[in-house]
Amino acid sequence: MNAKKLGFGVMRLPLTEPSDTTKIDYETFCRMADRFMEEGFSYFDTATPYHGKEFSELAFRECVAKRFSRDSYTITDKLSFSLIQERDKLEEFFAGQLKRCGVEFFDYYLLHAMNRNYLALAERMGAFEFVIRKKAEGKIRHIGFSFHDSAEVLEEILEKHPEMEYVQLQINYADWEDPDVQSRKCYEVCVKFKKPVIVMEPVKGGLLANLPKDAEMLLKEANPEMSAASWAVRFAASLDNVVMVLSGMSSEAQVEDNISYMKDLKPLTESEQETLMQALAAIRAKKSVACTNCRYCVDGCPKQIPIPDYFQLLNEVSQFGEARFSAAKDSYERKAEKAGRASDCIQCGQCEKQCPQHLLVIQHLQEAVEMFEK
Template sequence: MNPKKLGFGLMRLPLVNPADMTKVNYATLCQMVDRYMEEGFNYFDTANPYHGGGNSEIAFRECIAKRYPRNSYTITNKLSFFIVQKAEQLEDFFAGQLERCGVDYFDYYLLHSMNKDYLELAEKIGAFDFVQKKKAEGKIKHIGFSFHDTADVLEDFLTRHPEMEYVQLQLNYADWENVEVQSRKNYETAVKYGKQILVMEPVKGGILASVPPEAEKLLKVAEPDMSVASWAIRYVASLPNVAMVLSGMSNVEQMEDNLSYMSDFKPLTEKEKQLVEQVAQIIISKERIACTGCRYCTDGCPQKIGIPDYFKLMNDISKFGDRQVQVSQNYYNHYTVTLGMGKASACIQCGQCESHCPQHLPIIQYLKETAEMLE
């Protein structure tokens, strides 16, 4: 794996139209890819659900696979169990991924968004044997899994499946001691079993790029020229056993900012770590809804409710106070009236969003609160 630790997560790509997640702006993405590769980085991460029904995979093919030699980049893809739930689906799903990505093999292939239930399902349909078979065939170089559950489940997983080489974890300083996400406990469990760690959500879906004013002031006094987001990525990149940190870069500005401190990465000092921990306490005291914006909850929502978008507006109010209410309401009206998203009050409580949520959030209750605040 490339010693440069910044991975390009193809989950929040630049769009042609902000209202349509399926239409990726290839021109901007190609520009970003070129800058990323120019600086010596080469690790890309995608999955079939990203940007809806394989559009992230196709964007990878068009902007990377068709434009660069195969030995110049690394591609990670995933087996998503909220799509594949039967043994007879495995071959076709995998073949489709290779075709959409425009490659003959994947460098890394992960069982996607694993938890206790998906572990049982994966064993039931033979997914572990399947990925080992593909590895033997040369279609996969390394196997692992991304994980969203508690540390005891992770320990059970690694005990039952020592063949897994990598673990992709949600690690960030705000979730380090979170009792639901369990960043620290999961990290320590992966280290205990000798697994290399890939990091997702280092900026917590963008939340840690916009921290409360008193927290931002602490960071800016320490390093006036460093972005707020840089502290989050540097925090997890400084951890031993972390092989790669994914950043879901959405525009050229985010790309350039990340390159500015990751091209010649310097781990946090002990004093800087203490500062970040202080910032975490400020954020934790204010954040209301621990949504990362992964958008798993929106796939298949019968009311087309913009759940992550609305929760971000609610968190903005929690972090920035009454002065933010009108701003969030204006954004909410834009989403529901201009863009035609379903209102929070339109929720029929079917529960599919909660079953897909990696953070196990009580989404239905939060939507009721959102309707009261923003409608």
Template sequence: MYRKQFQDKEISALGYGGLRFPMDKDNPSRIDREASQKLIDAAIASGINFFDTAYTYQAGDSERFLGEALSKYPRDSYYLSTKFYADAGVTIEEAFETQLERCGVDYFDFYLFHSLDENFINYFMDPEKDCLGYLIKQKKAGRIKHIGFSSHAGPDTLEKFVNWYDGFDMAIIQLNYLDWDLLNAKRQYEILTEHNIPIWVMEPLKGGRLSELNEEARAILKEAAPERSVSSWGMRYLMGLPNVQVVMSGMSSLEQLEDNLKTFDHFDPLSEKELEVLKKAAAAFRKDLGVPCSSCRYCCPTCPMELNIPVLIKGYNEWNMSKALWKVAELITEKTPDNCIGCGVCLHHCPQKIQIPEVMSKFADIIKENDIDFTKI
């Protein structure tokens, strides 16, 4: 595992994202402690020393689990990052104290404003709430080492935020070879680089979609490098961006972890020739991209109908791509899209700005028009 210098720290180029730990089969709201501890132990044994979580990740259990999992290791042997979400229903003061308790630590190496966007920028910048002032106070007290933010904002909002305060130590943005153009991640990268803010990457494989691609795109990459995994192309693409400090991956299996460890064993960015191959594969994949959901699940806790929205969107995409009923049926194991009441609460939380009620309505129409009964497939 190669590391990169960040101020006075050496941080692993691959970081562990705490949003997708495997869940307990008997208790779907609780992280599977045994399976996830094995992942953390293997990650640390292989040189990963950066771990990221948030107040709302996996309904707060991500922070609790990471606190438990990392407690067996010396506190100065790893770097822990967490975040405050403006729509969590608590003040930043309440959240911060709760998070220290959940994680069982006295300080956070990195503490971030979570999910900056057009909805939350005014909350974070509100002088009456003085969120930034509180974090600066905690930093002076040694309870926070570095202050940053994660962002799903458009370029104009992002620029406004970094102009508001010039002391951010780092930022997390969604960055991958597809979103470089699709979600204008290129301009976001440029803005942060212009302000000398190191970048941590989230969604490097777009929630796993760049690990799968479609048949045509996979064939292009495999023909060019049969020995490399599809995922490794996306990771090595990011290695070639000089201002990327850490690439975070929410690894939910040992197979995913081992593949990423192999890729990050040493610095190995894509060559110019490989970049051309990747562009060709990306163009092939865009034809079947469908709804660009990354399965972050930010929409799920607030859905009054308790719909498994990412799974339903995956089913919608699968239908449009393959028309394979059995594949769609494998996904639709809970409530179907016709349960959506179109309230739009989810729209407030989707980082990808997906029109979720519209997708649910279209998928419900498909099911009705084709007289699909998932219980009989």
């Protein structure tokens, strides 16, 4: 893997029409790719679902594969279980990916977004055997998986499948100790199994590039020249077992910013680590609902409302403001499709009787209605 730890995530590319993610601005992406590779970076990461089905892969082919020699770049693609769930479709799916990316082999190929459910599916459809066979055929150089679940599930996968060479994890300083994401715990499992880590979401979908004013001021006072995003990326890149950090770059300015501190990476100092934790404390201080996600309130809810999930979304908007609102609203709608909406609350009070924190659950649910349903 390239000694430079910055990878180009081909999932948030510049657009010619802001409301349509399939309308990729090829001219700008070409310039971004040129600058990226000009500075000695070479790792690109794509997947079939990115930018609407297949458009990220096609953009990579047109802007990178057709314009640079095959030995000058590294490309990672993924087996996305959201799109393929049948054993007899694997060959066709994989062949289509190679064609769309304009390559004869993938440097890295990952089982996409693995969790407990996808583990069962992957084993049932022979996905592990499939990628092992493609590696033997020379169509894949290295195999691994990206992961979204608990450290316990991660350990189960690595125990069952020691052939996996890499793990791609969501790691950023906001999620490092998060009880749901479990970044630190998952990272430590990878260290235990001696599996190198590729980092995704180091800037938490852009949230850590747009901090609340007081948190941003702490970082600016420590180093006026460094962007908020640079602190987040360097946090992930400073971890010993991390070999690559992906950044979903959307503009030439973001490329230049990333290059400025990643072409000669300096790991965070102890003092910088302390400053970053102070900034995180300032972000968390804006939490509006003191929910601990114990989920006692959910068990007896007659409307099956995922109360802590909605409170987490309220907190994210409170902490990150307008930068988070659109994504939080979309997340709310996705959750509400599978469970009760906040507006379904019949104010029975069961939740408030069960809450160890004695939260005004009914009142906060109404806040969620006002925030996400109006």
